Amino acid sequence: MLVGIYASYQNQVHEGMQHIPIKTCIPIEEHGRSMITPFAFRAFQQELVLSLQYAISEMAYGSYLVRHFKKMDGERLVIRVPEEEQIHCSCKEFESHALGVLIVKNYFQLPERDFPI
Numbered sequence: 001m002l003v004g005i006y007a008s009y010q011n012q013v014h015e016g017m018q019h020i021p022i023k024t025c026i027p028i029e030e031h032g033r034s035m036i037t038p039f040a041f042r043a044f045q046q047e048l049v050l051s052l053q054y055a056i057s058e059m060a061y062g063s064y065l066v067r068h069f070k071k072m073d074g075e076r077l078v079i080r081v082p083e084e085e086q087i088h089c090s091c092k093e094f095e096s097h098a099l100g101v102l103i104v105k106n107y108f109q110l111p112e113r114d115f116p117i
């Protein structure tokens with residue numbers, strides 16, 4: 001999980017951070033900016049902006065159907081396990097699909113469990 005986005009998590013997280021403007025004003029974005037490297041944060045921002053274009057339907061047992069508003073095919077299933085702060089998408093990546101679910105569930109921070117330090 002979080003592979004492409006957080007793989008470059010490093011200790012010098014504050015280096016150059018202030019030079020990247022926030023794009024969405026979503027709290028989760030500001031949290032991400034304080035947590036990950038500028039390089040990773042740019043990729044994260046792209047996923048975040050994309051995540052705002054999904055229709056998200058809550059299903060039973062903590063699962064969510066995620067669909068891009070322009071595409072009738074390509075539905076994804078996102079499973080959330082709040083007790084373990086875990087979130088998985090059927091495409092096996094943590095990206096815009098999972099982010100979309102976090103946003104509709106009023107997450108203001110990225111789940112700590114997903115940071116491979």
Ligand SMILES: [Zn+2]
Binds near residue numbers: 098
């Ligand atoms: Zn996905």
